[in-house]
Amino acid sequence: MKLELGYIDIKGIRFGTYNAVEDRVLVVNPDTLIEQVLEDPHIKAARFEIASPGEKTRITPVKDVIEPRVKVEGPGGIFPGVISKVDRVGSGKTHVMRGMAVVTAGKIVGFQEGIIDMSGPGADYTPFSKTHNLVLVMEPAEGIHPHEYEKAARLAGLKIAVTVGELARNIAPDETVVYETPTIAETFDAKLRGLPRVGYVMMLQSQGLLHDTYVYGVDAKRTLSTLIRPTELMDGAIVSGNCVSACDKNTTYHHLNNPIIEELLARHGKTLNFVGMIITNETVYLSDKIRSSDWTADMAGFLPFDGAIISQEGFGNPDTDLIMNCTKLEKKGIKTVIVTDEYAGQDGKSQSLADADELANAVVSAGNANETIVLPPMDHIIGTLDYVDTIAGGHDGSLRPDGSIEAEIQVIIGATNELGFNHMSAR
Amino acid sequence: MVAEAFSGRFSIQFIEEGNDRDVLLRARDLVHVGHRILTAPLAGSIKPWETPYRSVMLTAEPEGPMDLFSLDLMERALAILRETKASPRTVSQAILQDFQIVDKSLMESALMSMEAAGQA
Numbered sequence: 100m101k102l103e104l105g106y107i108d109i110k111g112i113r114f115g116t117y118n119a120v121e122d123r124v125l126v127v128n129p130d131t132l133i134e135q136v137l138e139d140p141h142i143k144a145a146r147f148e149i150a151s152p153g154e155k156t157r158i159t160p161v162k163d164v165i166e167p168r169v170k171v172e173g174p175g176g177i178f179p180g181v182i183s184k185v186d187r188v189g190s191g192k193t194h195v196m197r198g199m200a201v202v203t204a205g206k207i208v209g210f211q212e213g214i215i216d217m218s219g220p221g222a223d224y225t226p227f228s229k230t231h232n233l234v235l236v237m238e239p240a241e242g243i244h245p246h247e248y249e250k251a252a253r254l255a256g257l258k259i260a261v262t263v264g265e266l267a268r269n270i271a272p273d274e275t276v277v278y279e280t281p282t283i284a285e286t287f288d289a290k291l292r293g294l295p296r297v298g299y300v301m302m303l304q305s306q307g308l309l310h311d312t313y314v315y316g317v318d319a320k321r322t323l324s325t326l327i328r329p330t331e332l333m334d335g336a337i338v339s340g341n342c343v344s345a346c347d348k349n350t351t352y353h354h355l356n357n358p359i360i361e362e363l364l365a366r367h368g369k370t371l372n373f374v375g376m377i378i379t380n381e382t383v384y385l386s387d388k389i390r391s392s393d394w395t396a397d398m399a400g401f402l403p404f405d406g407a408i409i410s411q412e413g414f415g416n417p418d419t420d421l422i423m424n425c426t427k428l429e430k431k432g433i434k435t436v437i438v439t440d441e442y443a444g445q446d447g448k449s450q451s452l453a454d455a456d457e458l459a460n461a462v463v464s465a466g467n468a469n470e471t472i473v474l475p476p477m478d479h480i481i482g483t484l485d486y487v488d489t490i491a492g493g494h495d496g497s498l499r500p501d502g503s504i505e506a507e508i509q510v511i512i513g514a515t516n517e518l519g520f521n522h523m524s525a526r
Numbered sequence: 527m528v529a530e531a532f533s534g535r536f537s538i539q540f541i542e543e544g545n546d547r548d549v550l551l552r553a554r555d556l557v558h559v560g561h562r563i564l565t566a567p568l569a570g571s572i573k574p575w576e577t578p579y580r581s582v583m584l585t586a587e588p589e590g591p592m593d594l595f596s597l598d599l600m601e602r603a604l605a606i607l608r609e610t611k612a613s614p615r616t617v618s619q620a621i622l623q624d625f626q627i628v629d630k631s632l633m634e635s636a637l638m639s640m641e642a643a644g645q646a
Contacts, residue, residue, distance in 0.1 A: 245627055307635025309628060320635060383565050383632050384639040385599075415568045419599070453568050453606045486621075 101279045102330035103192040105171070105272030109199040112149045112231045120266045125199060127233065132259055136235065141251035144238040148481045150202075150217050151231050155478040157221075158234055160212030160486050161512050162203040162249075163256050163339050164227050164350040167196040167264035170334060178335040180316025181254070182261050188334035189280075194267040200230045200352055201263060203256035204482040205237040207249050207309070213345020213490060213512040214474070214504070221474040224514040226522060227352070234481050235259055249309055253340050257351070278364055280328050283402065286374045294372040298404035298433075299329075299359055300395055300424055304341045304348065304412040305380040311340040312349075312412075314378065320387070324379035324394040329360040337378070343413045345490065346468045346514040347440050353513070358520050359408055359438070374402050379424065381417040388420050396427035406434040411517050414442055414468070418454040429458040440465040440515035445507065465517050468492065468509035476502030527626035528581045528633050537586055546580035547607050553582040554600040560588025563596040565636045567603035578622065579629040583636055 108123055115126040129147040136145040150156045170176045173191015176183025202215065215227045222228035235256060239248040281288075286296065303312040305320035312319045314327070314337050327336065337354040360376070367373040379395045382388055399407055407428055411421045418439075425435045441451035441464050451464070469492075487498040492509030499505065508514040513521065529540040541548050550567055557563060564583040584596075 245624070246631065307631045309631055310635075321638075382635070382639070384636040385564055385566060386643065387639050388566065416566045419566050419568070450606065454602055 100190050100328050100330055101277060102173075102189055102333055103275060103277050104333060105192060105194045106197040106274045106276070107194060107267050107270050108273045109196050109231055111151065112199060112233050114147075114149070118262070118266055120196075120270055125196070125231070125233070125263065125266070127263065132262065135258060135262060136237065136255045139251045139255060141240050141243050141247055142237050142255060143240045145255070146236050148234045148236065149232070150215070150234055150481055152217060152229050154217045155219075156217040156481060157474070157477040157479070158202060158204055158215040158217075158232065158481045159484065160204060160206055160482055160490065161215055161345065162205065162207055162212055162252055162342065164352040164512065165201045165203075165256050165260040166352045166355050167199065167201060167260045167267065168335065168355065169194050169261075169264040169268045171268060175334065177261055177264060178257050178338055181313060181338055182257050185315060187331070188336055189328045189331035193334055194264070194270065194272060196264060196267050198230055200227055200232050201256055201260040202227065202232045202234045203237065203252055204234055205239075205252065206483070206486055207245055207252060207342050212342060212486065214487070214510050215512050216474055216477065219475050219477070220472060221511055223523060224472070224508055224511045224521075226513055226520060229522070233259075233263065236482055246309060249340065249342060253338070257338060278330050278333065280330055280364070281367070281373075283375065286372055291368060291372045294368070294370070296374045296403065296405045297363065297371045298374050298399055298402060298407045299363055299376040300399065300407050300409040300428070301357075301359075301376060301378050302409065302411050302417065302420060302424065303337065303378055303380050304343055304417065306383050306416065309342045313338050313340050319378070319380045320382050322380060324377055324391050324398060326398065327376055327378050329357075329364060329376050332357055332360065344468070344492070344509050345512045346492070346509040347413060347465070347517050349412050349516065349518060350513070353516060353518055353520050356520065357518055359410055359518055363408070374404055379420075381413065381420045383416065388423060392420060392423035392427050395424050396431055399428050399433055400431045404428075404433050406436070408436050408438060410438040414440065415453050418452045421452075422454040422456050422459060425459045426456050434461070435459070436461040436463060438463045438465065438517055438519060440517055441467045442469055443467045445469050445471055463519065465519060465521060466508070466515040466523070468515045469507050471505065472508050472511075474504040474506070527630045528579075531630055532633070545578060547604070549580040549582060550600065550604055550607065553584060554597070554604060556584050557596045557600050558592060560590055560592055561585050561596075562589050562593040563599060564640070565633070567600055568606065577625045577629070579625050581629050581633050583633065
């Protein structure tokens, strides 16, 4: 399967009376976009703001971050089964508005949404301080349940991203990259012989309402582990629907730009043979955990993989799924590397994961989420600081009178992302 | 919230004066007498030391000899709580309901799986 991504480098965003991309600047009419958001009766009010790199701006509480894309050639549309009709995506040509993002903000679950700082020390911890952000701030209708509002906010962000992405349809890309994934038969080609057969196991947060991820519109907790083509993710086959810790949730932007996939595809045929990718869920019910990890290990042996990278989403209960996946693959003779983050306490001395096993002996850490940071006051707040004290990683008194915030880095969106999508590295 | 929502349907031991550790200890004790746990004890991606609420689902009746898988999971979860130095705890009343909603939604998620398997 071959997908061509045409990157259009967006240099800025401004409000206007029409929607267009002019000289690589996105011009949007906030009134028409607000109208689109308010079509959903679960949303009482909405407004748009713009945040650009280097500004003294803080966005909080952030729910999701989405990169606008548009399908130019080939079957299906962006976010199939959710915004576009269900059709198999991942082939043809897609335009990407690189350097910008749609950010959704507003309180859903007070303790789980996070912060994006556009400058200062916090900006180093989030990739979204480097993007021009069109921020959609929402308020829920009176009396609706948090999960109804989560759904409304999720869909509003995706709809706006698709509307914006459509503006890039007829623009010549600044850069074009072709991603090609082999069929299973092709992975046995003579020219790949001798290279290790490597697979990718991607774990999706799916523990229940407010903890969900959707694959082609299907709630991942209701799925069996399955194969997916890496390029399908680049067209939005997987979207985030969760409100877990800010630092290690995979936003929709992360799903569209999974760095593990990009690295494996770049190395395919050179240092390794990238055989395929399995997605599996993270559930609450133990029978589901056992079934999903059994299925993942069986499929990995069936393809077969010599080795696999396993990425996790979240912390705590998903550590159990992570270790089950890791040990079951290892017991089939498949070498694993797990990608996770650590909650090792503010002094870094506590046990990093909630579960462990001696077979899990190759680990890539995305950082210690308990590390503390002081975020200086900002001139402009998009959203509200009402929840800073209660976000996971914050505490009573986190928000100081001068507007600065003392908290753990887990309050920052993407700070310890378990796909390795970070700017900071110890490599 | 879990106790309110499911009290008509299931036998519920509600530990009002206690914390997440007390819930896990009670569940561990039930495992010792033969109950099997049905949900992972460290539910959700909420750090164990942050939430004041914790629900664990077990079989209603003891099922015979102690289930070692259940015991292993319970002891691992308790070990995490023992080893973890607590982060500064949020005491905001405004947020307690959100913690309850997430605790309940996790149990509802497990219940869906139980129902699908014809076990509830």
